[in-house]
Amino acid sequence: MTNAQLEIQIILSLVAVACALPGVFLVLRKMALISDAISHSILPGIVIGFFITQDLASPLLILMATLTGVLTVVLVEYIQKTGLVKEDTAIGLVFPALFSLGVILIARNAGDVHLDVDAVLLGEVAFAPFDRWMYNGIDMGPKSLWMIGTILSVSIIMLMMFYKELKIATFDAGLAASLGFTPIGIHYGLMTISSVTTVGAFDAIGAILVVAFMIVPPACVYLLTTNLKKMLIGSSLVGIFASITGYWVAHVLDTSIAGTIATVLGLLFFVVYLFAPNKGYISQWYKTKQQKTEVAMLVFMLHLANHEDESERNINHLQEHINWTKQRAKKVLKLASQNNMIEIEDGVINLTVKGLSFTEKAISYISDNKNSELEGIKQNFFLFRG
Amino acid sequence: MKQYFDLLMMDYTLQIITLGTAVLGALCGVLGSFAVLRKQSLLGDAISHASLPGIAIVFLVLGVKNNNGLLFGALLSGLVSAVFIKGIISKTHLKSDTALGVVLSTFFGFGMLLLTYIQKLPNANQSGLEKYLFGQAATLLASDVWLMSAIAGIALIVVLLFWKEFKMVLFDADYTTTLGFHVKFIDTLMTSFIVIAIVLGLQTVGVVLMSAMLLAPAAAARQWTNSLSKMVFLAGIFGATSGVLGTAISASANNLSTGPVIVLIATVFVMISFVFSPIRGLLFRQIKLWKNRNDLKLMKTLLFMYNIAKNHENISHPHKIQLLNNFQGYTRKSLKSLESEELILLDKGDWSLTEKGFDTAKNLYTNQS
Numbered sequence: 001m002t003n004a005q006l007e008i009q010i011i012l013s014l015v016a017v018a019c020a021l022p023g024v025f026l027v028l029r030k031m032a033l034i035s036d037a038i039s040h041s042i043l044p045g046i047v048i049g050f051f052i053t054q055d056l057a058s059p060l061l062i063l064m065a066t067l068t069g070v071l072t073v074v075l076v077e078y079i080q081k082t083g084l085v086k087e088d089t090a091i092g093l094v095f096p097a098l099f100s101l102g103v104i105l106i107a108r109n110a111g112d113v114h115l116d117v118d119a120v121l122l123g124e125v126a127f128a129p130f131d132r133w134m135y136n137g138i139d140m141g142p143k144s145l146w147m148i149g150t151i152l153s154v155s156i157i158m159l160m161m162f163y164k165e166l167k168i169a170t171f172d173a174g175l176a177a178s179l180g181f182t183p184i185g186i187h188y189g190l191m192t193i194s195s196v197t198t199v200g201a202f203d204a205i206g207a208i209l210v211v212a213f214m215i216v217p218p219a220c221v222y223l224l225t226t227n228l229k230k231m232l233i234g235s236s237l238v239g240i241f242a243s244i245t246g247y248w249v250a251h252v253l254d255t256s257i258a259g260t261i262a263t264v265l266g267l268l269f270f271v272v273y274l275f276a277p278n279k280g281y282i283s284q285w286y287k288t289k290q291q292k293t294e295v296a297m298l299v300f301m302l303h304l305a306n307h308e309d310e311s312e313r314n315i316n317h318l319q320e321h322i323n324w325t326k327q328r329a330k331k332v333l334k335l336a337s338q339n340n341m342i343e344i345e346d347g348v349i350n351l352t353v354k355g356l357s358f359t360e361k362a363i364s365y366i367s368d369n370k371n372s373e374l375e376g377i378k379q380n381f382f383l384f385r386g
Numbered sequence: 387m388k389q390y391f392d393l394l395m396m397d398y399t400l401q402i403i404t405l406g407t408a409v410l411g412a413l414c415g416v417l418g419s420f421a422v423l424r425k426q427s428l429l430g431d432a433i434s435h436a437s438l439p440g441i442a443i444v445f446l447v448l449g450v451k452n453n454n455g456l457l458f459g460a461l462l463s464g465l466v467s468a469v470f471i472k473g474i475i476s477k478t479h480l481k482s483d484t485a486l487g488v489v490l491s492t493f494f495g496f497g498m499l500l501l502t503y504i505q506k507l508p509n510a511n512q513s514g515l516e517k518y519l520f521g522q523a524a525t526l527l528a529s530d531v532w533l534m535s536a537i538a539g540i541a542l543i544v545v546l547l548f549w550k551e552f553k554m555v556l557f558d559a560d561y562t563t564t565l566g567f568h569v570k571f572i573d574t575l576m577t578s579f580i581v582i583a584i585v586l587g588l589q590t591v592g593v594v595l596m597s598a599m600l601l602a603p604a605a606a607a608r609q610w611t612n613s614l615s616k617m618v619f620l621a622g623i624f625g626a627t628s629g630v631l632g633t634a635i636s637a638s639a640n641n642l643s644t645g646p647v648i649v650l651i652a653t654v655f656v657m658i659s660f661v662f663s664p665i666r667g668l669l670f671r672q673i674k675l676w677k678n679r680n681d682l683k684l685m686k687t688l689l690f691m692y693n694i695a696k697n698h699e700n701i702s703h704p705h706k707i708q709l710l711n712n713f714q715g716y717t718r719k720s721l722k723s724l725e726s727e728e729l730i731l732l733d734k735g736d737w738s739l740t741e742k743g744f745d746t747a748k749n750l751y752t753n754q755s
Contacts, residue, residue, distance in 0.1 A: 027480075032487040033428055040594070082668060084660055085605050088483075089427040093605055096598030097653040100646035103520065107641045122498060208435070208594075209498075212491030219480055219488050256502035262495020269488055273474065284477045 004129040009247055011128055011145050012261070015201045016213055016239025018152040021159060022194045023214035024231050027222060028170050033088070034073060034191070035214045037095040039198045039207040041072040043102030046199070051109070062147070062199050069195025070188070072098060123206030125257050144204055151200040155193050159232075162186065167228055205258040212262040213239060220269050223276040242268060296324070296332045298362055301341060304351050305359045313349045390638045400637055403523050406531040407629030407648060410587050413538040415603035415625025416545060417583040419618045420576055422604040423556050428483075429471070429577075431597035432490040434584045436467030438497025438593055441518055442504060453530060457585050460518075464581040467493050494593075521592030523633060523644035534586050541579050545618070552576060553614055591645035602652035603628065609663035628652040684724055685750060687716045691730065692747030695739045702744075704736035 026032050045068030049061030072094055079090035125144075133140045140146070159166070169176040169186040176183050198210045205213065221234035246261030253260065274281050303322060307313055315333075324332070333349075336342045341355035351359065394400055421430055440463025441456045448455055467489050474485035517525060545552065551572045554562040563569050580600070587596045607620035632648030661669050687710075694709060695701050710716050721737065724730045729743030739747070 027484050030481045030483050032481075032483040033431075036428075036431070036487060036490065079660075082660070084609060084666055084668075085422070086425050086427065088425060089422055089601055089605050092427040092431060092597050092601040093653065093656055096595050096602075096649050100595060100598075100649040100653075103646040104642060104650070107643055107646075206498075208494050209491060211487055212495050215484060215487035216492060219484050222480065222484075223478060250499075253499070253503060254506050255500075256498045259495045259498025259500075259502060262492050263499050266488075266492025266496060269492065273478065276478075279478055281473065281477050 005247075005251075007129045007142055007145060008125055008257075009244055011125060011142065011148060011204055012243035012247060012257070013240045014145070014148045014152050015204050016217070016243045017236040018148055018155060018197050019201060019210060019213035020217045020235035020239045021155050021232060022190060022197055024218040024221075024228070024235050025166060025170055025190055026194065027215060027218040028228075028231075029190075032215045032219075033091055034076070035194060035198065036211045037072050037076065037091045038069040038191075038195050039202065039210045040095040041098035041102075042066075042069045042195065042199055042202065042207065043099050044068055044105060045102075046202070047102050047105045062196065065199040066192065066195045068098065069198060070192055073188075073191045073195075122256065123202055123204055123209065123258050125204040128204055148200050148204070151196055155197065158189070158193060162189070166190070205261070209258040209262050212265050216262075216265040216269050217242070220265075220272045223272050223279045238265075238268065293331060293335060296328065297336050297341075300332050300336065301351065301355060301359045302362065304342065304349060305356070305363075310348055315344070315347045315349060390634050393637065394634075399524075400633075402528050402531055403526050403637075403644070404630055404633045406526040406534060407523055407590060407633045407644065408626045409531065409534050409538050409629075410590055411599070411603065411625030411627070411629030411648070411652075412622040413534070413541060413625070414583050414587060414599045415607070415621035415623070416618050417541060417580050418600035418602075418604035418625070419607065419614075419621045420552060420556065421580050421600055422608065423614075424576070426577075426580070427601050428486055428597065429468070430580060430584055430600040432471060432486040433464045433467055433581055434588065434593045434596035435490045435497075436493035437461070437464040437585060437588060438494055438518065439463050439500055440466075441588075442497055442500030445504060446500065453527075453589070454533065456518075457588070460585045460588055461581060463493070464585055465578065468577055468581060517592070518588050519592050520594060520643060521588065521590045521596075521645040523590045523636075526590065530589065537582060537586060541582065544575070544579065548572065548575065549615075556614070591648060595645050595649045598649045598652060599625070602649070602656050606652070606655040606659040609659035609666050612665070624652070624655050628655060684720055685747075687720055688724060688729055688743060688747045689750055690716075691737065691739055692744065695744065702731070702738045702740065704731075704733060704738040707735050707737055710737075 023032075023035065026035055042065040045065035046061060049058070049064035052064075053060050055061065075094045076090045079085065079093065080087050085093070128144045129142045131143050133143045133146055165176065165181045165186055168179065169181060169183045173183045176186070194214070197214075198207065201210050201213065217235035217238040218231060220238050221231050225231060225234065242261055242264045246264040247257055249264065250257040250260035272280065275283075277283055300322065304313060322329070333342075336355070337344065339354075340352055341358060342349050343352055344350075394404065418430070421427060437460035440459035440461070442459075443463070444455050444459030445451065471482075471485045471489050474480055474488065475482050480488075551562070551567055554565075554567070555569055555572045555576070559569055559573075562572075583600065584596050587599050591599050603621045603625035604617070606624050607617045610620055611617050628648050628651040632651045633644055635651070636642040636644040636647045659667070661667055664670055690710065691705075694705060695703065707721070721730070721732060724743070725732050728740055729746055731738050731740055
């Protein structure tokens with residue numbers, strides 16, 4: 001591993017953490033797409049800043065671009081407040097307009113600036129180690145390392161200072177307001193941090209993939225935990241892991257580093273989405289299936305309780321009566337007899353004492369529909385699963 | 387301007403491009419109306435970004451740049467992304483914004499991976515794949531425009547055929563289900579056509595700006611009417627006009643790519659509609675607010691006068707205007723306008739209530755109409 005490779009990986013990891021921290025709050029506040037809007041609409045800010053400074057890493061450019069990002073949020077919120085269009089439409093109207101403005105600005109001045117849209121949109125971290133910060137003739141390391149490092153430190157300090165406020169404002173804005181914190185101040189603080197981070201990161205990974213860095217790690221971790229601290233740490237770790245893996249995969253395939261990292265993030269998300277315990281696709285699917293069988297069994301037992309007549313409780317008759325397929329009927333029958341709810345004698349099904357008391361409980365719940373009754377039933381349901 | 391028309395008459399390519407952007411604009415306007423009303427505005431953004439890997443994969447498999455093939459790839463990958471988005475929203479507790487963000491960025495990232503991989507391939511027939519990022523209207527061929535028009539025609543027929551169903555699903559999906567319509571099918575049909583519109587636009591405006599083509603005309607049209615049919619029609623007109631104007635402007639100036647110009651024109655339509663629409667517009671709303679405030683002030687003045695006049699036997703007994711000095715809410719202008727409504731009479735520094743003014747003031751609190 002060469003020095004430059006190491007530096008690239010450090011830069012990528014810092015970008016990943018810097019993006020993941022505000023990203024967690026964006027995901028929790030249901031504002032994930034604001035990051036998409038900001039990342040597109042900072043383009044005119046970057047272009048104008050670049051006209052003035054001719055340096056992608058200059059503080060003035062970062063300031064201009066950040067202002068454009070905050071302006072986007074203000075515009076989106078203004079349009080939302082007028083009530084003329086739905087919320088998501090407001091986002092969809094603002095950022096393409098600003099982005100188009102940026103593209104046209106670049107195109108009109110193509111001769112004068114060495115900046116093209118691809119660079120801003122897609123970024124290229126491979127060149128980052130070559131743009132070094134020389135101080136008094138001493139090599140201080142890549143400029144972008146310093147830039148993203150500063151941004152990350154500021155956001156970590158802000159996060160630690162306002163952790164409690166952020167937490168309350170995110171989960172209960174009303175409570176935060178009544179406790180005397182200003183949710184609006186916190187909101188704009190978060191938006192500013194998101195904008196600064198986007199601006200700091202676009203150079204390395206491109207504006208569109210900033211969205212991947214901000215949204216995907218928190219989305220992954222959110223499927224695994226609901227603890228805020230764990231989410232913050234977990235998202236950072238996921239981001240770092242994806243950055244380093246993605247870097248080496250890109251190295252082997254000789255492809256865009258940012259694109260590869262986003263792909264790794266996507267695969268990670270897909271795996272978590274499928275396999276996450278309790279919240280993943282498979283466990284949800286299993287749960288739904290389980291619930292279906294349980295409901296079927298409940299229906300079955302109520303049916304038994306309603307029909308005293310022996311001929312009505314014959315196994316073969318039941319199949320016709322409730323109109324289940326043979327397979328399904330067998331499954332329900334098996335589940336019920338496994339739990340000692342029924343017993344079968346000469347092809348006639350009888351409820352056991354346990355089954356009878358269970359059915360009575362279920363009926364009393366259905367008829368008065370109270371939640372307290374439901375709790376008892378739920379516990380009974382867990383019995384079946386064992 | 388005249389120069390442009392001369393050019394339009396002469397230049398076959400320009401005619402084709404103008405026709406293409408017009409058809410595209412109209413199609414996007416019509417289908418975008420449904421997206422906007424279904425609160426799926428940003429679905430278009432996600433799908434357009436997510437169509438990139440499809441384009442790259444088709445190129446990798448076929449090895450040639452067959453335009454229709456690439457569009458088919460984009461369509462497939464757009465549909466796959468739509469399925470993913472739906473899966474994430476319905477199966478997990480992640481909200482729709484997160485689902486869109488995740489799918490948008492990871493699909494796009496994968497597309498970038500593939501594009502950069504293709505660029506390194508030796509049989510580098512790949513130049514021009516990047517045009518799908520920002521679109522290049524200039525590469526539109528007559529055959530592309532025919533394809534676009536054919537699909538636009540089909541879309542129009544489908545919209546007309548399923549008009550009633552679309553309308554019902556848009557405004558009350560639950561009721562539609564109870565009536566026995568297959569809501570899931572109608573829903574899928576609508577989403578599929580939105581995806582098709584997006585894919586058709588990729589070549590012209592590109593993945594990044596495509597969502598605006600879908601949204602802006604519809605959002606503008608929404609401001610002028612509350613009727614769905616009028617909105618769809620207007621959105622089509624706005625879309626087509628933005629397409630034509632955008633092409634014209636970018637053709638008559640150097641270094642202006644068509645996509646961004648079209649989007650900016652559509653945005654101007656939106657801004658004009660937001661401000662000047664007679665039903666919902668901001669300007670109209672502000673004027674109404676001022677008028678209400680003014681009316682309130684006039685009525686307050688009238689009430690003050692009434693309270694003085696009611697103590698006299700003759701309600702039209704003239705009083706000095708100075709009497710009103712205790713009351714801060716009157717001006718010469720407000721008295722004049724009260725007079726013009728025949729609520730009071732003014733006579734050289736004296737005022738008197740008319741019969742009508744007295745009755746109006748008396749009924750001010752009781753008459754709630």
